Amino acid sequence: MMDALGILATASVWAATLRIATPLIFGTLGTLLCERSGVLNLGIEGIMTIGAMVGWLTVYRSGDLWLGLFAAALIGALFGLIHAVFTVSLGLSQHVTGLGITLFASSLAYYTFRLAVPMAASPPTIVPFQPWRVPLLSDIPFLGEAIFVQAAPTYVAIILTVIVGYVLVYTPLGTAIRMTGENPHAVEAQGLNPIRIRIWSVVAGSALMGMGGAFLTIAVFNSFFPTMVQGRGWICTALVVFASWKPWKALLGAILFGLFDAYQLRLQQVVAGAIPSQIFLMIPYVLSIAALVVSTQRARVPQALMQPFRRGEH
Amino acid sequence: MVVHDPKEMSSAISVTDVDIRQREVLELYKITKTFGKLVANDDISFKVYEGELVALLGENGAGKTTLMNILFGHLLPDAGQVAVFGREMELGRPRAAIAAGVGMVHQHFTLANNLTVLENVMVGTEALNRVASDRAGGRRKLIALAEQFGLAVNPDAYVSDLSVGERQRVEILKALYRDARILILDEPTAVLAAPEAERLFSTLRTMAQKGLSIIFISHKLGEVMEASDRVIVLRAGRIVAERRTRDTDQATLAELMVGRRVNRPVRQRSEPGRVVLAAEQLGFIERGEVKLRDVNFTVRAAEVLGIVGVSGNGQAALGHVVCGIDPPTQGRLTLDGATMESSRTTASAGVGRIPEDRHAEGVVGEMAIWENAVLERIGENRFSRFGLVNRKGARAFAAELIRRFDIRGGDVDQQVRRLSGGNMQKLILGRNLAGQLRLLVANQPTRGLDEGAIASVHTELLAARASGTAVLLISEDLNEVCALADRIQVIFKGSLSAPLAAEAADARTLGLMMAGVWETAQ
Numbered sequence: 001m002m003d004a005l006g007i008l009a010t011a012s013v014w015a016a017t018l019r020i021a022t023p024l025i026f027g028t029l030g031t032l033l034c035e036r037s038g039v040l041n042l043g044i045e046g047i048m049t050i051g052a053m054v055g056w057l058t059v060y061r062s063g064d065l066w067l068g069l070f071a072a073a074l075i076g077a078l079f080g081l082i083h084a085v086f087t088v089s090l091g092l093s094q095h096v097t098g099l100g101i102t103l104f105a106s107s108l109a110y111y112t113f114r115l116a117v118p119m120a121a122s123p124p125t126i127v128p129f130q131p132w133r134v135p136l137l138s139d140i141p142f143l144g145e146a147i148f149v150q151a152a153p154t155y156v157a158i159i160l161t162v163i164v165g166y167v168l169v170y171t172p173l174g175t176a177i178r179m180t181g182e183n184p185h186a187v188e189a190q191g192l193n194p195i196r197i198r199i200w201s202v203v204a205g206s207a208l209m210g211m212g213g214a215f216l217t218i219a220v221f222n223s224f225f226p227t228m229v230q231g232r233g234w235i236c237t238a239l240v241v242f243a244s245w246k247p248w249k250a251l252l253g254a255i256l257f258g259l260f261d262a263y264q265l266r267l268q269q270v271v272a273g274a275i276p277s278q279i280f281l282m283i284p285y286v287l288s289i290a291a292l293v294v295s296t297q298r299a300r301v302p303q304a305l306m307q308p309f310r311r312g313e314h
Numbered sequence: 315m316v317v318h319d320p321k322e323m324s325s326a327i328s329v330t331d332v333d334i335r336q337r338e339v340l341e342l343y344k345i346t347k348t349f350g351k352l353v354a355n356d357d358i359s360f361k362v363y364e365g366e367l368v369a370l371l372g373e374n375g376a377g378k379t380t381l382m383n384i385l386f387g388h389l390l391p392d393a394g395q396v397a398v399f400g401r402e403m404e405l406g407r408p409r410a411a412i413a414a415g416v417g418m419v420h421q422h423f424t425l426a427n428n429l430t431v432l433e434n435v436m437v438g439t440e441a442l443n444r445v446a447s448d449r450a451g452g453r454r455k456l457i458a459l460a461e462q463f464g465l466a467v468n469p470d471a472y473v474s475d476l477s478v479g480e481r482q483r484v485e486i487l488k489a490l491y492r493d494a495r496i497l498i499l500d501e502p503t504a505v506l507a508a509p510e511a512e513r514l515f516s517t518l519r520t521m522a523q524k525g526l527s528i529i530f531i532s533h534k535l536g537e538v539m540e541a542s543d544r545v546i547v548l549r550a551g552r553i554v555a556e557r558r559t560r561d562t563d564q565a566t567l568a569e570l571m572v573g574r575r576v577n578r579p580v581r582q583r584s585e586p587g588r589v590v591l592a593a594e595q596l597g598f599i600e601r602g603e604v605k606l607r608d609v610n611f612t613v614r615a616a617e618v619l620g621i622v623g624v625s626g627n628g629q630a631a632l633g634h635v636v637c638g639i640d641p642p643t644q645g646r647l648t649l650d651g652a653t654m655e656s657s658r659t660t661a662s663a664g665v666g667r668i669p670e671d672r673h674a675e676g677v678v679g680e681m682a683i684w685e686n687a688v689l690e691r692i693g694e695n696r697f698s699r700f701g702l703v704n705r706k707g708a709r710a711f712a713a714e715l716i717r718r719f720d721i722r723g724g725d726v727d728q729q730v731r732r733l734s735g736g737n738m739q740k741l742i743l744g745r746n747l748a749g750q751l752r753l754l755v756a757n758q759p760t761r762g763l764d765e766g767a768i769a770s771v772h773t774e775l776l777a778a779r780a781s782g783t784a785v786l787l788i789s790e791d792l793n794e795v796c797a798l799a800d801r802i803q804v805i806f807k808g809s810l811s812a813p814l815a816a817e818a819a820d821a822r823t824l825g826l827m828m829a830g831v832w833e834t835a836q
Contacts, residue, residue: 170446173444175447176442178428179426188424189420190424190439191413191438192442
């Protein structure tokens with residue numbers, strides 16, 4: 001019998017933390033990229049759902065897990081392009097378009113799933129990504145089991161965080177993206193096209209969201225349910241604010257949320273029966289809101305977020 | 315880039331014979347641009363030569379900014395061509411303009427506050443597929459340029475931490491970094507205090523001596539006379555005159571710019587009536603900071619009380635308190651003897667208000683002229699019935715304002731943000747003065763306006779006074795206050811001086827008082 005704090009001393013809670021955090025890392029990173037260019041993407045929930053479906057279906061048909069992840073990125077990018085055409089090229093409301101994308105993509109995911117897979121008593125399954133032991137590092141006592149035995153896409157997510165962080169800070173492209181989110185007129189005055197920068201940022205960000213969704217079906221579970229994203233997209237949208245639009249803080253935020261979730265699962269077993277399980281289910285959300293309240297006091301919002309860019313209008 | 319030796323050129327040629335010997339660097343040819351029914355630029359052609367400072371003079375709405383936005387590629391003209399160094403430039407693309415050697419310092423700075431100075435300067439200068447930005451090289455080049463032109467700025471400072479003057483330097487450096495040979499500045503002194511403006515013009519002179527050609531937009535005659543070699547005057551979208559600065563004078567330029575002789579109205583004697591507005595020991599504290607302290611004044615019917623002072627001495631708070639937007643934390647404000655209530659009631663009580671920041675507190679830019687015209691009095695029967703807006707009545711009222719107050723730039727359905735500052739101000743004045751007012755509070759009513767608009771605002775303020783309205787004029791412009799006010803009080807650090815009769819006040823005394831000298835004397 002463990003006590004409540006003893007849970008944190010087990011390697012399994014940390015391993016679970018990273019597993020739970022992975023879709024959030026993908027999603028938060030994607031949202032961050034969109035918003036740094038000045039576009040709110042509330043299509044994330046739907047894009048994750050359809051990414052989950054397409055990723056799963058691709059693996060179901062081809063048996064290739066990496067192809068599934070790639071297909072999910074592709075479908076995410078496609079829906080990102082739709083969002084970008086409406087919000088960036090046509091300058092329509094980012095809220096309305098994003099929610100529309102979420103409704104459309106979620107429904108389309110279920111519809112396509114039903115067309116592709118006949119009704120069955122138990123849903124068809126695939127063989128998902130298995131935990132991969134990183135050579136040498138996974139042999140470190142405690143840390144090895146806690147961090148270095150994960151499904152491969154988890155490492156992809158972490159590496160992508162580093163890449164996105166580097167690109168945003170150190171490359172001409174990243175500087176231009178940050179400028180676009182702050183003042184697209186400045187970008188135009190420097191001879192670049194802010195519309196193009198926004199479109200590609202949204203497309204790339206949405207591809208990441210699609211991958212986040214796919215992680216659920218091809219690494220965490222082995223089948224697809226239409227409701228499986230369960231608000232993770234909205235969590236990502238909040239985590240970006242928590243992260244103050246910085247990739248490394250986004251990674252931290254996602255891991256923190258994953259830890260709360262992994263912790264409450266185990267805490268439920270420790271104090272089973274004494275407290276209703278719903279209370280535990282709330283913990284990650286309550287703690288996340290608390291963290292948001294504390295951290296957003298100093299958050300620096302991209303100043304041109306949600307402002308459509310029209311040429312010749314200052 | 316065309317390589318030449320600017321030193322040789324500028325030393326050999328004096329300002330007196332600019333257009334005879336110097337090289338032509340820019341030609342605008344038959345540029346025409348319309349926005350709907352409005353012709354912003356009508357068949358405009360002119361040339362600019364190497365090393366000269368050209369002023370583009372015109373009233374608000376004359377089409378100066380539109381023209382320069384076309385030159386820099388922000389806007390595509392309906393017709394016309396631009397040639398730079400004899401080669402035709404592709405229009406409608408800032409990138410093409412930059413490549414041709416044209417740089418622009420925008421009135422609303424095109425800077426990203428979340429980036430450093432260096433990052434702002436470097437965006438767009440490197441291929442986007444580079445794996446790393448060459449910050450070290452960029453920094454070297456930026457520092458060298460800053461030294462060369464005397465534009466001191468810290469490359470690693472975030473733009474959000476810079477003063478307005480520093481931001482403008484960054485804007486100029488951005489253009490120089492792209493090797494601009496022709497520099498456009500859109501109303502560069504609009505945001506600067508006097509010493510900063512002087513410093514800017516001396517920098518521009520240095521740049522011209524190094525062979526750059528500079529076009530600056532302005533509606534201020536003083537700076538045009540002082541800083542330019544040549545003046546191009548624009549009125550209603552057309553070039554009405556081109557003059558060498560040394561061959562002309564302010565009065566001529568003013569007349570050319572406005573199209574008629576501009577005379578500011580002269581205040582006539584009047585007999586002040588009853589006390590309309592009285593402030594007794596007014597105090598106001600905002601976020602723990604004392605903004606107003608023991609403020610006493612009275613404004614009588616058919617009288618202008620001028621409150622003059624250097625910006626930031628409590629004028630904004632005074633304007634808000636008097637208009638009922640913020641309740642005073644101390645003291646009492648009475649209107650015809652009754653204590654003044656909140657802003658909800660002041661408009662219907664016959665109090666007119668010209669706010670300090672017309673964009674933020676005067677008009678709603680996204681709304682049409684007719685909507686803005688009735689915003690403050692939408693509850694009146696003639697503008698709404700049973701909770702529905704009477705559009706016909708509101709439009710008729712707006713059309714009346716447009717006619718009576720000569721508001722230009724569009725019909726009643728025009729979005730207000732498309733109007734020039736002067737026309738916006740006329741709309742605000744007009745909707746206040748359309749009915750009989752007991753009190754008019756005018757806070758910086760002519761800030762940012764051009765000569766013609768200033769004269770018409772002054773005329774309207776004096777007309778209101780003549781009709782018996784009590785006018786409270788809050789202004790930073792000493793000349794304005796001296797010209798309009800019957801009595802003057804100086805505001806300094808939230809306190810008011812004792813009132814001076816206009817006849818007794820001279821500019822020198824008031825200037826000293828604005829610097830706070832009266833406070834120590836008391």
